[in-house]
Amino acid sequence: xxxxxxxxxxxxxxxxxxxxxxxxxxxxxxxxxxxxxxxxxxxxxxxxxxxxxxxxxxxxxxxxxxxxxxxxxxxxxxxxxxxxxxxxxxxxxxxxxxxxxxxxxxxxxxxxxxxxxxxxxxxxxxxxxxxxxxxxxxxxxxxxxxxxxxxxxxxxxxxxxxxxxxxxxxxxxxxxxxxxxxxxxxxxxxxxxxxxxxxxxxxxxxxxxxxxxxxxxxxxxxxxxxxxxxxxxxxxxxxxxxxxxxxxxxxxxxxxxxxxxxxxxxxxxxxxxxxxxxxxxxxxxxxxxxxxxxxxxxxxxxxxxxxxxxxxxxxxxxxxxxxxxxxxxxxxxxxxxxxxxxxxxxxxxxxxxxxxxxxxxxxxxxxxxxxxxxxxxxxxxxxxxxxxxxxxxxxxxxxxxxxxxxxxxxxxxxxxxxxxxxxxxxxxxxxxxxxxxxxxxxxxxxxxxxxxxxxxxxxxxxxxxxxxxxxxxxxxxxxxxxxxxxxxxxxxxxxxxxxxxxxxxxxxxxxxxxxxxxxxxxxxxxxxxxxxxxxxxxxxxxxxxxxxxxxxxxxxxxxxxxxxxxxxxxxxxxxxxxxxxxxxxxxxxxxxxxxxxxxx
Amino acid sequence: xxxxxxxxxxxxxxxxxxxxxxxxxxxxxxxxxxxxxxxxxxxxxxxxxxxxxxxxxxxxxxxxxxxxxxxxxxxxxxxxxxxxxxxx
Numbered sequence: 001x002x003x004x005x006x007x008x009x010x011x012x013x014x015x016x017x018x019x020x021x022x023x024x025x026x027x028x029x030x031x032x033x034x035x036x037x038x039x040x041x042x043x044x045x046x047x048x049x050x051x052x053x054x055x056x057x058x059x060x061x062x063x064x065x066x067x068x069x070x071x072x073x074x075x076x077x078x079x080x081x082x083x084x085x086x087x088x089x090x091x092x093x094x095x096x097x098x099x100x101x102x103x104x105x106x107x108x109x110x111x112x113x114x115x116x117x118x119x120x121x122x123x124x125x126x127x128x129x130x131x132x133x134x135x136x137x138x139x140x141x142x143x144x145x146x147x148x149x150x151x152x153x154x155x156x157x158x159x160x161x162x163x164x165x166x167x168x169x170x171x172x173x174x175x176x177x178x179x180x181x182x183x184x185x186x187x188x189x190x191x192x193x194x195x196x197x198x199x200x201x202x203x204x205x206x207x208x209x210x211x212x213x214x215x216x217x218x219x220x221x222x223x224x225x226x227x228x229x230x231x232x233x234x235x236x237x238x239x240x241x242x243x244x245x246x247x248x249x250x251x252x253x254x255x256x257x258x259x260x261x262x263x264x265x266x267x268x269x270x271x272x273x274x275x276x277x278x279x280x281x282x283x284x285x286x287x288x289x290x291x292x293x294x295x296x297x298x299x300x301x302x303x304x305x306x307x308x309x310x311x312x313x314x315x316x317x318x319x320x321x322x323x324x325x326x327x328x329x330x331x332x333x334x335x336x337x338x339x340x341x342x343x344x345x346x347x348x349x350x351x352x353x354x355x356x357x358x359x360x361x362x363x364x365x366x367x368x369x370x371x372x373x374x375x376x377x378x379x380x381x382x383x384x385x386x387x388x389x390x391x392x393x394x395x396x397x398x399x400x401x402x403x404x405x406x407x408x409x410x411x412x413x414x415x416x417x418x419x420x421x422x423x424x425x426x427x428x429x430x431x432x433x434x435x436x437x438x439x440x441x442x443x444x445x446x447x448x449x450x451x452x453x454x455x456x457x458x459x460x461x462x463x464x465x466x467x468x469x470x471x472x473x474x475x476x477x478x479x480x481x482x483x484x485x486x487x488x489x490x491x492x493x494x495x496x497x498x499x500x501x502x503x504x505x506x507x508x509x510x511x512x513x514x515x516x517x518x519x520x521x522x523x524x525x526x527x528x529x530x531x532x533x534x535x536x537x538x539x540x541x542x543x544x545x546x547x548x549x550x551x552x553x554x555x556x557x558x559x560x561x562x563x564x565x566x567x568x569x570x571x572x573x574x575x576x577x578x579x580x581x582x583x584x585x586x587x588x589x590x591x592x593x594x595x596x597x598x599x600x
Numbered sequence: 601x602x603x604x605x606x607x608x609x610x611x612x613x614x615x616x617x618x619x620x621x622x623x624x625x626x627x628x629x630x631x632x633x634x635x636x637x638x639x640x641x642x643x644x645x646x647x648x649x650x651x652x653x654x655x656x657x658x659x660x661x662x663x664x665x666x667x668x669x670x671x672x673x674x675x676x677x678x679x680x681x682x683x684x685x686x687x688x
Contacts, residue, residue: 512635512668519664581627585635585672587664595660595667 010208027174027218034167034214038080041160045078046356047153057091064325067101068318071108079116079164079213081109085248085266089259091359099258099329103265107318110241110269114311116213117237120168120220121303130169136162168217175225190231195278198232202239203246212244216310220303230302234281237310242274261332268328273317284313346370346425360429364448367426368455368570374418375455376495379559381409382462383488384473390492391499397489408470411463419459426452443580451569454562461559462491468548479540483531483549487556490524494560502571511568511582518592521560526596528553625679632672639665 018025056074060066075081088105091097097105123129136158143155206215216237223233245267277284288309289299297304321328347370348363380390384406389399430449465487472484497517532553536546568586572579587595608622639662646658 512631512665515664515668516661519660577623577627578630581624581631581672584628584675585631585668587667587671591667591671595664598663 023177030170037163044156067104068108071105072112075109075112076115081113084109092258117307117310121307129165133162133165171221195235198235199239202236203243206240206243212240215240245270277313349429378414447569451566454566458559458562461555465555
């Protein structure tokens with residue numbers, strides 16, 4: 001209801017303001033152009049996030065100081081803490097990054113974002129930046145129309161910078177013209193009441209504009225035109241810092257538990273920092289004066305002093321909060337717990353990850369492994385075995401010799417509870433990712449989708465096999481019981497071999513080594529059907545048993561085939577180029593048959 | 601030979617399709633090298649193996665690796681044909 005009213009109200013207020021004052025219109029247009037510039041800048045940097053930024057993130061976050069520096073440097077370069085936050089949440093959800101490293105990056109990003117104030121106060125207001133904006137826009141747009149992705153990316157970055165500059169120019173012009181007609185400074189409120197009031201205004205402005213950077217530029221341009229007092233500008237800056245966490249909280253609503261924890265850390269950091277800044281405001285103002293004096297900043301240059309203040313209080317926040325990172329991780333893990341539900345959901349994927357190709361791919365891979373772990377558990381239970389038996393070095397046949405009874409498990413129920421939801425989420429995610437960026441990693445996504453399908457088919461195959469298997473394993477007819485035991489052992493042995501491959505216990509196994517498993521499967525199939533016909537021919541099993549065995553052998557072949565195909569995608573550790581070469585060389589069914597024929 | 605290599609590198613720099621083909625060729629070569637080594641190791645193991653069952657298993661492995669190598673070499677040849685300057 002509130003949302004329905006909010007937007008028309010904002011539109012009405014803005015329209016009334018535009019009608020009332022052309023200067024207000026210019027300031028608002030400046031903010032709009034500035035925000036559009038930020039969107040364009042983010043779009044541009046996203047082109048590069050597929051490679052450099054993500055590799056850098058993987059490498060440079062193993063120590064706290066490194067994650068802090070990463071946050072500072074990337075936010076300084078991209079001038080967008082939002083993009084860095086979203087990237088961090090994506091990597092956190094994909095399990096590439098730990099929560100404490102993520103918090104380090106967020107702390108760093110808070111400091112990095114203060115460079116924006118320096119740029120605007122030190123450069124934007126002193127130089128006629130609109131003169132730079134025009135060529136940037138022209139070159140940028142030409143590059144945006146280019147086919148190559150990296151040129152397009154550079155184009156978006158240039159266009160973004162051009163619009164940022166143009167936006168600042170319009171805000172500056174608007175405030176300067178505004179000064180002649182109207183004195184906003186008359187509404188200045190001094191003391192703690194003013195501090196709190198303007199901090200709240202800063203929060204509100206940032207929530208509306210969804211960017212603390214835009215709020216800060218607006219504050220600096222208003223301050224430069226003497227529309228607000230220095231003290232009130234400081235309060236607005238504190239408010240902007242707190243307001244930016246609302247954006248992070250909103251985006252974390254759709255995130256998984258780790259994303260929510262990171263947003264929680266962001267809120268705690270900015271909240272505590274803001275609170276300290278409000279309490280220690282006079283000490284901070286004194287410190288800003290001392291630092292400004294030592295940096296040679298003029299005592300009346302309030303815009304640069306605001307930049308000093310912004311950096312100083314964020315730095316102070318980092319210094320205060322740094323020792324509390326580990327307690328904060330513990331606190332957030334206790335407060336924001338994973339809900340233990342009966343139905344198991346995805347662990348690594350959520351919509352924000354789609355934005356970053358490498359993180360998305362890794363998330364899907366991990367999620368598929370997650371599905372496989374549950375599926376394997378179901379298959380093993382469906383075969384009437386335990387994981388300890390299957391993954392033991394002792395021969396399975398011997399271990400199962402003394403098995404007197406087999407407990408029936410409800411595979412359909414287990415599938416619905418442990419696999420179905422994750423499987424549906426992965427398929428939906430891959431489909432959405434396909435539309436997001438078709439050019440990067442399309443084949444990897446295709447193979448991962450196939451791997452998911454294979455895992456689910458293997459579970460369903462086990463369900464079909466289970467019915468007759470449970471009946472005939474305890475049959476009085478020794479022959480049929482032996483055959484069904486052989487069938488289930490063949491699946492379990494394959495799971496054992498795949499387990500070895502997954503854990504890297506077999507040194508020379510890659511996609512091509514899976515051909516050996518395919519060969520074994522074919523051979524097993526041939527021997528199985530020979531035995532089957534012999535058993536029927538010699539009347540050792542009834543024709544009814546024979547037809548069941550024939551159908552179930554087909555299920556077993558399909559289960560094993562699915563598991564081998566899945567492994568060729570999921571357990572491959574080679575580079576993309578090498579694995580695709582191996583895939584090309586891997587033998588198909590008829591080629592495997594040829595090898596068998598030659599051999600026999 | 602060096603000039604030829606340099607020329608092919610320059611051509612690849614300007615032609616992204618050709619660059620892809622060269623990348624595929626390099627990967628195929630790397631895999632084929634590994635397979636060749638694997639086949640040699642398996643053959644030497646076969647020479648020292650006397651147990652008939654184990655020998656049979658090794659022979660099967662060798663013929664599998666051999667078939668993979670043959671398929672890889674055929675693929676490499678076809679890539680070479682598409683890589684030649686006469687292509688349209």
